[in-house]
Amino acid sequence: MSLSESDFYEAGLSLPPDVRKHVALRLLESVDPDEAFGVASESWLRTEAAAAYDALKADPSRAVPAGDVRARFEEKWAARS
Numbered sequence: 001m002s003l004s005e006s007d008f009y010e011a012g013l014s015l016p017p018d019v020r021k022h023v024a025l026r027l028l029e030s031v032d033p034d035e036a037f038g039v040a041s042e043s044w045l046r047t048e049a050a051a052a053y054d055a056l057k058a059d060p061s062r063a064v065p066a067g068d069v070r071a072r073f074e075e076k077w078a079a080r081s
Contacts, residue, residue: 012024021043025039025040
C-alpha cells in the first residue's frame with residue numbers, strides 16, 4: 001500500500017501529539033541525523049530543561065549536590081552489569 005504525501009500527513013495528524021513528535025524526529029533523522037539531534041536538543045532545552053530550571057529557581061531547596069547525582073548514576077550503571 002502506498003500513501004500520497006497528503007494522505008500520510010493526514011494520517012500523522014490523527015496520532016497523539018507525543019507519538020507525532022517521535023515519528024517526526026525519526027523521519028527527520030532518516031534524512032539528516034545532525035539536524036534531528038539539533039531539533040531534539042533544542043526542544044528538550046526549551047521544555048524539560050527550562051521547566052527544571054524554573055522549578056529550582058522557585059524552590060532552591062530542591063537542589064541536589066553534584067556528588068549525590070554522580071553517585072546515583074554510578075549506582076544505576078553498576079546495576080546494569
